[in-house]
Structure formats: C-alpha cells, structure tokens
Amino acid sequence: MKDAFSKYASYLNDLNDKRERVVKASRDITMNSKKVIFQVHRMGKHNKEQVLEKAEKDLAVVMNQYMSRLVKELQGTDFWKLRRAYSPGVQEYVEAVTLCNFCKTGSLLNLDEINASLRPLSDPSTEPLQINVPDYLLGIADLTGELMRLAIGRISGGELEFAQKICRFVREIYRELTLIAPIMDDSWDMKTKMDTMLQSVMKIENACFSVHVRGSEFPGSEDANFSLLGGLEIE
Amino acid sequence: MKDAFSKYASYLNDLNDKRERVVKASRDITMNSKKVIFQVHRMGKHNKEQVLEKAEKDLAVVMNQYMSRLVKELQGTDFWKLRRAYSPGVQEYVEAVTLCNFCKTGSLLNLDEINASLRPLSDPSTEPLQINVPDYLLGIADLTGELMRLAIGRISGGELEFAQKICRFVREIYRELTLIAPIMDDSWDMKTKMDTMLQSVMKIENACFSVHVRGSEFPGSEDANFSLLGGLEIE
C-alpha cells in the first residue's frame, strides 16, 4: 500500500504544484490585465493615442511576462483539466485585449486572432495553449461592462458618436450571446452575466437617449452638436 | 405644519426615550439572568445548596434592581406596544427563574406565580406589568435547552435519577408545546425552538440510554447503580 500511495502522492504533488503555479500565473494575469483596463479608462478626448499606446505596451508585458508563463505550464489535457485554475486570468486577459482592440479598431478581436498571438509563446514542439470558447465568451461578457463605463465616460468627453458606436456594438454582442449563452458548457455563470449585460446595454441607451433629446431641443444651435465637456475643456 | 410636527416630535421623543430605557433594562435583565443560569450550571453533587442559594440571591438582585426598572417604565398599552423592546429580557428572566425553581422543587414555576412575584414591584395605583403568555412560553422553550445541559452534567455528576427526572419533565413540556406552538401569536420563532427542543429531548434520552445499557451489563454489581464520577470524586 505504501508504494502505491507514494506514487499517488508524487502524482498529486506534481499536479498540485503545477496547479499552484497556474493559479499564481492566472492571478498575475488578472491583476495586470485589470491595470490595463484601468489604463484604458484614463482615456480622454485628446490623449487617446498616448493612453492606448501605454495600454498596449502594458498588454505586451502581460503577454510576454505572464501569459507566457501560463503557456509554458499547460499541455494537452491540461487545457481542460486545469481550466478552473487559469480561467479567471484568461477571461480577464480576453477582456483587456478586446477592450484595447475595440478602442483602436472599433471591432471585436476574434478568438482565432487571440489564439494566433499566443502561438509564438510556446515551444514549437508542443501543442500550443488555445483559449477555449467558453473562456473567450465569458471574457467578452465582462468586456461589455467595461464598454459601458467607457461609453458613459466618452459621452462626458463629448464623443457622442463613439458612445453610439459602443452602443451598437454591445447590443450586437448581447444579441449573439442570447443564442449562445444557454448552450455553453457551464451556462450558470453566463446567465447572471447576461443580466448584467442587459443592464449595461440599457445604461448606454439611456445615456444616448439623454444626449439625444437634449440635442434635439435646439436643432439649429451649433453647440447642440458639440460636446458638453468640449466647452469646458476649451475654457 | 411646524406645530403639528413638534407635537409628533415630542411624542416620538418620549416614546423612543422610553423604548431606549426599556431596551436597556431588558439587556441588563438578559445579561444578569444569563449569569444566574451560568451559576446554576456550576452546581455539582455536593455544592447544590450553596450554588442554588447564590443563584437565588442573584436572581433577587435581577428582580429588585432590573425587573423593577422595567416594571416602572411600562403601563397599560405599553405591555404589548413595547413588547419587542423588553421581550428578550423577560424571556431570559423566565428561563432563569424557572430553571432555579426546577432545581429546587422539581416542578415548573407557573406564569401566575411569576406574575404574582412582580406585583409588589409596581406602584399599587397603576396596572402592574404582567408577563404575557407568548413571552413565558418562549422562555420555557429556552429553559429546555438549559435543562438538557444540566441533565448531561448531572449524569456526569452521577445523579442519574435527577437526569431521568429532567428527561420526563422536558418531554412533558415538549408534548404540551406541540399543541400550543402553532397557535401562538408569532409562531415562527417558536417553530425553530420546537426543533431545538426535540434535539434537546433526544440528547437527554440518548444519555439516559447510554447509562442504562452500561448499568444493565452488570446488574449484580453494586457499582452499577452508582455514578461514574461519584467514584472519581471519592478518590
């Protein structure tokens, strides 16, 4: 019995150590991805380029320093076996990278594109880590919350059109996820996220509504098309 | 509007002040009744009289010092209006006074008897505070928990018969309350207390069972009828 159990013990030790390292990497990814997201929110009308540049630089660090650690740990069956250990980090990374990408390009970064960017990190001889569909989707769900914050902020910043763009984009994601959420691997998480997402959509819509009716009151005025805060910033 | 509201304000101030005083009195009663209960649990085989004497002295203090404060505050409609403010204290007092009484006499102190003992505390010109039936019953419900502790302790102390007496007594109370609990003013509290009470009954029964089967194994032995701890105390 003792021999068998020392075998089990070393199996469990290896597994637990690896899991520990993966959890640690995941937490680092989370923390640093969150910092990237905070950074994106520091975006104003006139510092867009600088802020995004810094965010992308930080994101590159997350990728090279922390995601790469994760990639090195994970092989084959680990992708699903240790999913719970790294899922939070990966979701937050998806959130950060898609947020940056949307701010730059106005479109959704695909899972394939993200996975392609991970490939160089891994030893070419081994199977590369591929983010799975559920983690990607859970990350996208959180993305919509950040986009909501961004939209409210951009309306403050006078960028109404950008806010409207976010509104359309988030609505589209919500619509697509309506069909996908119930067939996901563990749909429970996603269900609560869908509720939050609808709240976010409506917060953006209400903000757009508010700006719209205010603007419509003075259709002739030149100011009406301008930002509210724009005025302040000029002063 | 101002005049009316200063009337309301002084009404509320008076009421709240009184309630505050009643709550305070109730908390003092609770604290000191709990101390009496702790004191009763310090009872052993050979210090019964002293312990109970001390407990009764403490109880007299609760009565004269704290219950009397409560009695002085409450009049007529207050008995029900401020019930929630003083109910915890009164329940704990019922628990303490019935516990002491049971240890001394082996029977249940009636509500009428308790209420009679309160009468001297109040000004003869006013309606005296009478503990209401629900508070009395809620106190009795808690009493059974303390009796359980006592029974287990008394078995340890070698007083098997006393434990059996408690067992019969608590069963009887449980049986009576089975019929009364569902028709009480706020039966919700009582329902959970009934569950706890059944647990207490069964704890006592299991302890009695355990002593009984042990004793039956050596029906001839003289020791069998004696306490377990009795032996230790003699040593």
Next chain:
Amino acid sequence: LNLERQFEEFRHQLDDSGNLRERIRSIALEIESATRLMQSSLLLIHQSGPIPEVLEKAKGQIGVLKELYNKLAEIILECPGQYYRYHGDWRSETQTVVSLLAFMHWLETEGLLLHAEAEEKLGLKSSEFGLDTEDYLIGICFMSNDLPRYVVNRVTAGDYDCPRKVLKFLTDLHAAFRMLNLRNDFLRKKFDGMKYDLRRVEEVYYDVKIRGLATTGNTTGEQGDGGQS
C-alpha cells in the same frame, strides 16, 4: 396536574386570541379592498382627469372606511389594553389609507393632512382606538412617494405651475420630518426615501424653470419672502 392545567388554560386563551385575530384580518381585507377602489379612482389624476371629479369619486370610499374602522374599534374594545397586540394586522392597510387621504387633502388644500384630521376623517378621534402616530407618519411618506409621478404627469399635461407648488409643500414637509428623532426602523427608511422624491421634484422644477415655463414672477417672490417656513 398543575403543569397540564396551566397549558390547558393557555390553549384556551390562545385559541380565543386566534379567533379575534381572524375577525380582525377579515376586516383588514375589506379595508384593503375599499382602499384599492379609492386608489383606482385617484389614478386618473395622472391622466389629467379633472381634479374635482376625480376627488369626488374617490371620496365615496371614505364612508366605507369609516365604518370598517368602527367595526375594528369595537373588536379591539373587547380586549382592553391589547390594541398593540393586534396592531400588526391592520397597520400596513392603514398606512395606505392615510397616504390616500393625505394626497386627496393636498389636492384640495395644498396643505398637509394633520394627524388629528386623519383620525377625524376615519371617525377614530373619540374612541380609545386611535390612529397610531407612526402609522400616520409612514402614510405621509407613502404620499410623498407618489408626488414625483404626479408632477411629471401634470407638466406633461401642460400644468407648469404644479412643480413649484409641490416643491414648496415637499420642502416644508421634509424639513418638518427632519425635526423628528427617528430610530433605525421602517419609518426612518421611508423618510430616507423622501429625499429622492424631493430631488426628483426639484429636477422637474428645474426643467420647467430653465425653459422659462414656470410663471417666474411670483415664484421668486414667494421664495424670496421667507422660503420654507
């Protein structure tokens, strides 16, 4: 046995009080039902129904309520000193009654329905069975909760002077409430909510004012000569 006899007696007492409660509950249900009719009539106010007619119809229920409270008083008198034992069984209904009466009163007089006036309207003044002060105050808070909606709908219907009047009333009411030392209870929570009503009415008044829709002349005057006294 002593023990059995005592519990036997308790059982009788509690059965009696259970029956009493049954009767009270059934009257409380009737009160609720009458209140619902009153409320239904009053709702038309939000659809710019003509105020006097709406009030007329709603008032029809006051008599019914008076009678029901009378019955309640009779029951309670059967067990003197136990008003507050059963109070929980009709209090939330009564709070709603107060809120409706106070709203109707405001529509007629632009003033607050006082506690004594509310008691009188329900025929409670004389008897030992009165209107609990806290219930009255909670009812007033409920009324306050309906005012923002009322103001919004009046403005939509073109009554631009309404916000000023409501704001004046609500500001005074809020200030009066602040004189009370409230405990951390339901009334306190309700009163805490009143500040949102106030804020919303302020916003509507702001909307009207900034667009020059408010009849500015006398408003400033009114505010100027003393404010919320």
Next chain:
Amino acid sequence: LNLERQFEEFRHQLDDSGNLRERIRSIALEIESATRLMQSSLLLIHQSGPIPEVLEKAKGQIGVLKELYNKLAEIILECPGQYYRYHGDWRSETQTVVSLLAFMHWLETEGLLLHAEAEEKLGLKSSEFGLDTEDYLIGICFMSNDLPRYVVNRVTAGDYDCPRKVLKFLTDLHAAFRMLNLRNDFLRKKFDGMKYDLRRVEEVYYDVKIRGLATTGNTTGEQGDGGQS
C-alpha cells in the same frame, strides 16, 4: 372593449379559484390540528406508556381525519382535472397524517401500512380523490425518522427485544425503497435520510447485543439462516 371584458372574466376566475383555495386551506388547517392531537397522544409512547392505551387515544382522531378528507374530496370534485393544481395546499399535512398512521400500524402489527390501507383508513379509496403515491412514500420516510428515538427509549425502559424487531422492519423497508428510481427531489432527499435511521437502529441493537442484553436465543437463529429476505 375586448380588453375590459377579458379582464372582467379573469376577475371572476381568479376570485373563484381564490375562494376554492380558501376553503381548501381551511380544511387543511383542520387536518393539521387533528393531526397534532394525534401526534401529541402518540408522544406518550416514549414515556413508556402502555402501548394499547396510547394507541386507543390516538386512534380517536382517525374518524375526524376521515371526515375532513371527505370534505376535501368534495371540493376537489367541483373542479375536475385540477387535483394537482391545489395539491400543494394539503400535501405536507397529508404526509404527516400518513407517517402517524403508519407508525400506529407498525405498533399494532409490526408490518408496513400499505398505500391501499392508508387510503382506506382515510376513506379515500372509492373516490376520484386518492392519496398521491409520493405523499404516501414521503410519509413513510417521516415515520422511519421517528423509529430510532422510539428504539432508544424502549431499551431504556427495559424492552431489549425492540431493536431487533425495528431493525428487521427498517431493513426490509429500506431494501424495498432502494428498488425505486427516485428523481432528485424531496422524496429522494427524505429516502437518503432513511439510511441514517437504519444505521442508528443498528447501533442501538449493537449496544444491546454486545452487552448480552438482547434475548440472543432466537435472534441469532433467525439471522443465521439467511437474514431478512
């Protein structure tokens, strides 16, 4: 208008079904009350009261229950096809009834009260209004929960043969239940609890046996030749 006419009709429907529910609830309350009397009498069994007398008194309520279930059946027959619409309003009471009847039956016969027997005792057999199978089964589980306490108190009272008898009964019952494919619901949860009752009774039997208190003669014999099959 169509809309108004429709809601008018709904009002009638809802009022009717409300009244029905009211009547059902009131009978369910009476059932509960009769059950409680029965239960209270049965509790004396733990005091080692003489079983026949205890049973006699408890049985007094069966007639009352029968009548109440009759009334219930009549009400339900008024609205055919809706048994299960209102079922929730009396099911927990019925489960308790079954558990008490089954316990009394065991005390008399040392056997299980069958579903049909339970229906008969409550006068439900003939009518369309039967005893739901799951309610019956849940009631049986409830009964099982009371057995460990019973066994403990019997032994304390000196009846050393009781554990063996109860154990035999419970083992058979448990085995029979195991054959059912239960869903993941309340019944399943209750049945899962039965194994703890079984284990507790086994332990009591063990305590008695290891001390040589069980009347060993015939027990070992029975067990030796194959157990409870």
Next chain:
Amino acid sequence: LNLERQFEEFRHQLDDSGNLRERIRSIALEIESATRLMQSSLLLIHQSGPIPEVLEKAKGQIGVLKELYNKLAEIILECPGQYYRYHGDWRSETQTVVSLLAFMHWLETEGLLLHAEAEEKLGLKSSEFGLDTEDYLIGICFMSNDLPRYVVNRVTAGDYDCPRKVLKFLTDLHAAFRMLNLRNDFLRKKFDGMKYDLRRVEEVYYDVKIRGLATTGNTTGEQGDGGQS
C-alpha cells in the same frame, strides 16, 4: 409479500411518470430554443430596424411553436386530470412565449393580445390543453417590462410619437390589471413591477414633451377630452 408487490407497482408508476416528465422536458427545451430565436430576431427592434421586416422574421417561429405545443397537448392527454401535475415543467417557457407574441401583436396593432388570441396562435384553443390564465397574465407582465427600453430607443431614433402610444397602452393595461384580486404570489410581484414600467414611460414622454419634441397637436387634444378611458 404484500410489501414487495406494492413497491414493485410503485416502481412502474414512478418509471412511467419519470418517462413522461422526460418527454415533456425535452419538448419544453425545444420550445425554449424556438423562443430564443424569436427573441433574438425581435431584439433588432431596438436597433431601429424596420419593424415589418423584424416582425416577419420573428413570426417564422410561430409555426414551430404551434407544433411543439401540439405535441405537448398529445402527451398530456395520455394522462387525463394531470395537467397541473406537470404544469411546472413548461410554464416558465410558456410565459416567455406569451410575452413575445404579445409584444409582436402590439407592434402590429397597438392593442393587447387577448388570451383567446394567444391560445389560437399556439393552436391550443380546441384541445383540452389550454393556456393557463396565470401564465398568460405573467407573460403580459413580462412584455410590459420590455416597453420602457423600446420607447427609449425609439425616441433616440427620432420617433417622438412612440412614448404617447405606449403610454396609452400601458395605462389601460395597468388599470385593467388593478381590477384583479391577486394573491401574494409571483403574478402579484410581477404586476407590482408593472407600475415602474409605467412610470418610466411617463418619464420618457415627459422628457420628449417638455422639449417640445412630441407632436403636440393631437396629443393634447386626446388628453384634453378625457384621457385613456
């Protein structure tokens, strides 16, 4: 043995009812899936997609649903009198179906989809398997919850007359619901929520009106001559 024979029979009963439930659940899942497609199409309404086209696509699922409800009806007819035993397995799905159908109906007609009309659309009218009234009412409440969002987005898209129309509809609906005596249950809770929808639509209408964006001409006229009666 009796005991064994009884449990043998129970096993069959439970297995049968388990299978039935399985079949019902699987159809309920298909209903949910069809509903979701419908819902997803309807969401385009908020993007200011052209209403007729959006409706066209959503309507595509009605046929599918009709068929599924037909299958459900067949299963339920196998076990007469047990509609309400299994009702819980499809009710929440059905409530969503009703809410979507009613929303689509409003978009087309600006009127309420009646209970009978909903049954007809789902092919339930003829059979013994009908649409439970409470499910219908809950579905209508769900629809009401979607209206504020719809109004907000329509105004943003420049349709300034929408708030008035929705407000009229919702006011009437709310008044009709008020006439019902609801129990303290889920439906009651949902209906209580409807007043927030109403208030929100009033606010949107207010926002539009105070800025002179509403097509004031005929609105005031309508409101002036008595409101939503």
Next chain:
Amino acid sequence: LNLERQFEEFRHQLDDSGNLRERIRSIALEIESATRLMQSSLLLIHQSGPIPEVLEKAKGQIGVLKELYNKLAEIILECPGQYYRYHGDWRSETQTVVSLLAFMHWLETEGLLLHAEAEEKLGLKSSEFGLDTEDYLIGICFMSNDLPRYVVNRVTAGDYDCPRKVLKFLTDLHAAFRMLNLRNDFLRKKFDGMKYDLRRVEEVYYDVKIRGLATTGNTTGEQGDGGQS
C-alpha cells in the same frame, strides 16, 4: 492554582472587552446624532439659503465631533493595537462625517478637503488614532453624490456659474480617482457611481450653456453677495 487564576483573568478580560464595545457604540451613536444636526443645517443650501450663514451653523457641530472623536481615541488608546478590532463599530458614521466636512470645505474653497486636513479638523492628526484611508475615500464619494442636486438647485435659484465650477472640481476628482487601482469592493462600487454624478452635472452645464445663461463674468459676483435670497 495556575489554571484557576488564568481563567479568573480571562473572565475579567472578556467582561472588559464587552464593556469597551458598549462604550464605543454609544459614542458612535452620539457621532451619528451630531452628524445629523450638521446635515440638517447644510440642507438649507439647497433652498438657496445664504451660504456663509448656512456654513456657520453647520460648523458649529465640528467642535462637538472633534470632542467625540477625542473620546473615541482615548478609549482606543486604552487598548493599544486594537484599533482595527473595533473599527467596524464607527466606520460608517465616520464616512458620513468626512462627506459633510468635504462638502463644506468645497463650498468655502472650491477645492478638495485632503485626508490630512480632514484628520486635522477632527483632531485626529496627533494621536495614534487616525482616519482610515478607505473611510476617507468613501466619504469623498458620498460627497460627490450630493453635488448634482446642489447644482440643479443653484441653477433654479439663478446661480448660472455654479455648474461650471462643480464640473471642474468633479472632473479633476474623477480623474484623480482613476489613478487608483481599486479592488472589487465597496469603495470601487462607490467610485463607479461617481461617473453618473459627473454626467448629471455636465448635463446641467450643457443646459445652461446652450441657453447662453452661463455668463462667466458676473457669476462670481453673485456668489459673493450671498446667493439668491
């Protein structure tokens, strides 16, 4: 015996720590009460009371608070190192205190009350008993929540320069908060709310600006001579 002596000492310790908590709670209640008075005075600001006078009255409570915090500090110093053992008992009261002090400070200086300044005002600087950073930050968020209402009421009262000043302050404050990497806790949630305050103030600023009311020059003048009374 050692053992007995030790438990004797424990008894005293446990009793003492119970008393301590009692004393802390009672001071926290007094703080709450003083805060309420301060808040009451400050509310007049919304009714265009003259700012200096309003402030004067509100400041009257600072001394009281200082004294109370002093008492608290003394109690806490009795048991060195146990600040955070009892911290939960006064933190929510302290957050409100900070929010009021910060609002008053802004009214006087149009700048943010710094952490060190808040400590100084409450006499906490010297002692070991400081103002917890998170409590300070939460208090600042609370203050931000009151600014939209203030701005709306000032504009109604004719002070058209107020929105610009508040907007500038709030924009800076929001930007500063954005520099923090907050965890997902209560503070984060409060900060998330700040963006709505910002937006509301912007809207008012827009309303004023688009109507040409915000004539920057003379507004400062108006404020100087006492507000809209």
Next chain:
Amino acid sequence: LNLERQFEEFRHQLDDSGNLRERIRSIALEIESATRLMQSSLLLIHQSGPIPEVLEKAKGQIGVLKELYNKLAEIILECPGQYYRYHGDWRSETQTVVSLLAFMHWLETEGLLLHAEAEEKLGLKSSEFGLDTEDYLIGICFMSNDLPRYVVNRVTAGDYDCPRKVLKFLTDLHAAFRMLNLRNDFLRKKFDGMKYDLRRVEEVYYDVKIRGLATTGNTTGEQGDGGQS
C-alpha cells in the same frame, strides 16, 4: 460580418459538444443503474449474508460496467484532449463504482484495491481513457465510510475478530492517505471524514476488547511486531 460569422461558428461547436454531453450523460445513467444493482446485492453483507455468495452476485455487474466504460472511452476518443471537459459528467458515478469494487476487494483479500487494479477491473488500463487518480482516491474514502457500519453489524452477528481486521486496514489506509498533500477540495473533505470512520471502528474494537471478546492472543502479537507498517 466577421463578428456574426465567429458567433455562428461558436454556435455549431457548442451544439456539437452539447450532443456529445447528452450521449455521455446517458451512459453515466446506465452506469449509475448498474451500480445500484451492485450496491443492492452488497447490502446483504450487513445482514450477515454469507460473504462468498453475496460477492458472487455483486460481481455479476462488473462485466456490465466494463462494457459501459468502454463505450464512454469510445466517445471520448472522438474528441482527443477533451477528457477533462466532460469528466464532471461521469465522475461521481465512477467514484461510487470504485468504492464498491474496493469494498468487494477487501472482503476477498483484506487488502486495498490499487489504482491500477481498479483500472484493470474496468478495462480502462490500455486505452487513453484512464481512471482519474483523484476519483480513485475519493472512491476509497467512500468505501471507508461504509466500514463502521459493516463492523457494527458483523459484531452484532457474532464475528468478534472483524473489528481488529478492519481497524488494521483502516489505520494503514489512513496513514497512507496522510502521505498525500491534499488541497482544500472535495477529496480533502472526504479524507477528513475518514478519521470519524477510524474513530468509530476503534470504539467498536474497544467494546470487543474490554469485554474480552476479541481473540486477544494474536492481536497483541501483531500489534507488537511493528504496528501499522
């Protein structure tokens, strides 16, 4: 659109994986059902059924299980690398299987069924589809939970040597488990429970020993020459 195409593809993928899961669940249900039969047979051991016969009957299901695991393996091989994606759908069933196999193995050999032996019995050794180590360990813990009951019933039936044997096995097993570094997870919780099994068996051994029922001779000897190695 890019976005739409991606989500479309996800939908297909997820549908496929849903179907796969469906097939897995259905096999898992069959495994559960076979396990239940096995368990039923084994239960007779507690009623002192003759061990070899009981085992014979229980073993009959091993072949069935082997086949079912084979089918499972085939399905999993369709999607390489995703074993752990679906693992949750059969793991609890597998843990029960392991616990029963291990118990049967102990009855035959008084030794522990090793991981490799368990895999072999289920025909899992060769394929890529193995028995997860943690599932194996949890299964072993489950088996340990049944031992106290077994010991109690064996002693009741007069087998006084059983406690010693089980105690030896359980002590060794417990010591072996302590070599593992467990995380704070389900396995850890189950293992923490093992100490109660151990304690109970110790108590039974104590009962037997103190009464001189255990065949004391060789026990001390065994314990003397090295203990739990």
Next chain:
Amino acid sequence: LNLERQFEEFRHQLDDSGNLRERIRSIALEIESATRLMQSSLLLIHQSGPIPEVLEKAKGQIGVLKELYNKLAEIILECPGQYYRYHGDWRSETQTVVSLLAFMHWLETEGLLLHAEAEEKLGLKSSEFGLDTEDYLIGICFMSNDLPRYVVNRVTAGDYDCPRKVLKFLTDLHAAFRMLNLRNDFLRKKFDGMKYDLRRVEEVYYDVKIRGLATTGNTTGEQGDGGQS
C-alpha cells in the same frame, strides 16, 4: 498639485496593503503545513506508539512554527496597530497550533498549557504580537475534542489508568471554563461541545472501573516504561 500628490500616495498605500495581505496569507499557509506534519506525528499516539518518541518527533515542528510566527510578527510590526486588521487571516491556523501544543503539554505534564506558556513556546511573549485570548481558548476546546479518542485507544492498548487521569484533567478544565461568562459565539459553541467529551471519558472510566481493571498502583508504572509496545 496637492490633490494629485495625495492620490498618488493613496495608490501606493492600496498597493502596499494588498501585498502585505499576500505575504500574510503565504505564511499562514506555511503554518498550516507545519501543523499538519506535527499532527501526523502525534497521530501515532493512538496506535500505542511510545509516547516519548512520538513527542520528540512532534516537537521538531515547534521550532519551525516559532520561526513562522516570528516572520508574521515582523510583518505585523511593519504596520503597527494593525494586528486586528489582518487577524482573520491566521486565526484558524493558530487555533489548531494551540490545540496541538496543549495536547503535547498534557502528555508530558498532565496539566493545562497556560496562555502565557503557549505564547512562550511560539516566541510571541516578548513582541507586541501576542496570542489572542479567544484563539487560545478555542484551541483548548479543540484539544478537548481529541481526548475521548485518545482514552479509548489507550485502554484498548492496556493502559487502564489513563481514563482516570484524563477525566480528572477534563473535569477541572470544564469547571474552569464554566467560570467564564461567554457570549453566544463560536467559542461558546465549542465549549458547549466539551461536555460530550467529558461524558465519553467518564463512560470509559466507568467501563474500566466496573470491570476492576483500574488498579491505580501499577498503571503509572506502565506509562513510565514506554507504553504498550
């Protein structure tokens, strides 16, 4: 600016306190791990391992623990006055440590490990970082929970004097605890459990006594020469 500088500092503070907590958690994990090793060694006591040797091995971890508590103390000293801010992060681990130390102490001295002695063993006495009284008391209750098992196993192994000694200790300990006026919290609940430990030890003492096994003379001898090996 002041404002910016302040928030810059806050950012550092928040980041620092996050790091601190991280470091504390990691040491708490190491404490847990050392405790587990200690516990593992001590378990051999139940298998009649020779007490001195077992203790020797277990004591090996005390040094490790001392060092870890030292590190913890250093971290806490970095932020004076914040002991109770982070206390929750190591308290449950510390309670286990106390329970083990107290058990080992009893094995050596048959007396209670006092609070001050526990602090000394962990090197906490000198520093500002002490052992919380409640943690100590809870740890002692945990130790009490292990004593019944110990007594049972010692008797099985032939040490018939052990029950008397443990009973004496536990009686005194229980009496001492009874002197405390405990609040209704975790500690109270743990203490309530102690009476069951006491009873179980009494039962064993009775078993030994009634069989005339407890010959007080030579038992001490047996313990002296190394136990039952």
